[in-house]
Amino acid sequence: MRVTTTVNGETRHADDVSESESLLYLLRERLGLPGSKNACEQGECGSCTVYLDGVPACSCLVAAGQAEGSDVVTVEGLAPGRDLDPVQEAFVECGAVQCGFCTPGFVVSAHDLLARCPNPGDDEIREALAGNLCRCTGYEKILDAVRCAAGRMPSERSTV
């Protein structure tokens, strides 16, 4: 089947999409956006998190056909071109990245948290990141990065 979505602001068509494939597969294998990662395909790890119509979702649990006509923003679309979003910058600066596999998911979840709640407490950060697993960093650096990004968010953020 053909699936048409808006991804990172551009209308994208994909042909020959299988009825059983996920939005994650569509993004990575058909639309050339490998930022979102596949680490479990069962909603447990959050490394495939994208914005689907403005709301973070595990793209591995969305059937590609369900995304027809939807607006999708992936980690690649958080900042224009080669720019980094403040959340991405903070992850780099705070050493919140080791192997990097979980990072795109954490970045999208943290981005959503800060859009809703610009000055989160630690409990709010933990709750917002509860659906993202990291096997490398021990989470402390990730929490540091989110606190650091919170301190730097531009006051007027464009909404995704």
Place this chain on the structure above:
Amino acid sequence: MVFLHATSLADAVAALSAHPGAVPIAGGTDVMVEVNFDRRRPAALLDLTRVPELSRWWVEDGRVRLGAGIPYARVIAELGDRLPGLAMAARTVGSPQIRNRGTVGGNLGAASPAGDSHPPLLAAGAEVELVSNRGRRRVPVCEFYTGVKRNVLAPDELIEAVWVDSVAGPQQFSKIGTRNAMVISVAAFALALHPERQQVGTGIGSAAPTPRRAREAEELLAGELDAAGLWESRGPLPATLAEEFGSRVCAAAAPIDDVRGSAAYRVHSLRVMARRTLTWAWNDYRKAA
């Protein structure tokens, strides 16, 4: 496989009868796990996320009509006051990503004994509204579950909505798991006090082949509260009554040993949760006077 898009309830119902064996998909948080792991190869997937009738709620004759396609995040944000028990349970589901997509209708469709919606819906005395080309019917939620991951849904039926009394008394929910997020319950318990009709509602999760009520516990508690005039006086709850209530709740369970916990642990945790939720709810009732 075929992928069916429905943009109205009439469409969805027609598509389901035209494609026997089509699997409805809402949030996909159960269906897609099975599809991704090749545990399920349905002839067709029927997408329900664009069906407006399923994503609306309203109040009619004092009851909330909750569209089956409403995700947990919206139950929490929009219905914490009217459906407090369900909203408490919704807050414990999975992670933010899962709560953004996973729906109450999907939980009913999957009918896992561990589903978190079931105990509060049982305690509140909810009804499930089913729709097909043949018409509509409403089934009391306590008659909805028929076995492990089985329910009364016919192959051509959709869950349209659940009907739940808008809250009249305190409701509580408690869930045991290994951590505070992303856990399937080891055991869960929900309690609703219905002071307006001097009744008590209960729901047990993860401790029997299906979610179920603890009817004897409900009757004991409502009867004792009545006999002691406590519904009117809102006096302190006798500790012995809370204990006895806990014992009757345990007696209603039929748990098994599995990877998440032993049967003995489940019974023990139910006793504790029953006593605690009753104490919390009774304190709420006294404070509300």
